[in-house]
Amino acid sequence: MADQEEKERLIIGARDRFFASGFSKVTVDEISSDLGMSKKTVYKFFPSKDDLLKGVIDFMLARVGRQIDEVIASNKPFEQKLAQILAIAGQVTKRISPAFMDDVRRNLPGVWRHIEEFRRVHIFEKVKTLMQQAKAEGVLRQEVNVELFFLVFFHAVQGILNPNSLLQLPVSPDEAIRSIFRILFLGAMESTAEDRYHAVEEILNQQSSQRSL
Numbered sequence: 095m096a097d098q099e100e101k102e103r104l105i106i107g108a109r110d111r112f113f114a115s116g117f118s119k120v121t122v123d124e125i126s127s128d129l130g131m132s133k134k135t136v137y138k139f140f141p142s143k144d145d146l147l148k149g150v151i152d153f154m155l156a157r158v159g160r161q162i163d164e165v166i167a168s169n170k171p172f173e174q175k176l177a178q179i180l181a182i183a184g185q186v187t188k189r190i191s192p193a194f195m196d197d198v199r200r201n202l203p204g205v206w207r208h209i210e211e212f213r214r215v216h217i218f219e220k221v222k223t224l225m226q227q228a229k230a231e232g233v234l235r236q237e238v239n240v241e242l243f244f245l246v247f248f249h250a251v252q253g254i255l256n257p258n259s260l261l262q263l264p265v266s267p268d269e270a271i272r273s274i275f276r277i278l279f280l281g282a283m284e285s286t287a288e289d290r291y292h293a294v295e296e297i298l299n300q301q302s303s304q305r306s307l
Contacts, residue, residue, distance in 0.1 A: 177297035187267035
């Protein structure tokens with residue numbers, strides 16, 4: 095097996111372990127055993143467990159960043175872009191346990207800051223672009239200030255998608271994100287454009303049904 099393929103297999107295996115159980119509770123022995131890989135091979139690619147986690151995070155963020163960039167750069171209407179971004183966010187949040195996020199925030203603050211910076215630059219700023227498109231397409235009411243609308247959204251998500259809040263949520267992070275979008279967008283939309291948001295829900299429900307088959 096080529097080194098790059100073996101490295102990616104290691105990253106994916108470690109990702110599944112870390113995201114499910116948290117960082118601190120997982121050992122390199124467990125990861126290497128899962129993959130039928132020697133610890134020597136693990137350390138060939140990543141000198142420490144911390145470095146392996148950073149590799150996992152960089153791999154995940156790069157993939158998410160590419161997906162979101164493709165959505166924003168497309169010529170699709172607002173509702174299709176929003177549905178795709180919510181689907182991408184849902185796929186990520188469903189995979190990551192709140193325990194993992196709390197573990198990283200407490201024990202690896204540098205990695206946590208890296209994740210937050212990525213969210214700010216590569217996700218939130220792209221959502222801002224989407225809000226501007228919604229305003230240009232007449233989806234949002236004319237009196238809605240996009241900058242203010244974005245700040246409300248940003249702080250709502252930041253307040254909810256942190257480890258302390260996630261551990262207390264009665265719903266999944268994916269459902270929380272969708273609820274925030276629903277509340278804010280429906281409140282700011284022209285009444286004549288509400289069907290366009292309901293189209294977002296329909297697209298997401300169809301995607302969810304297809305994934306469950």
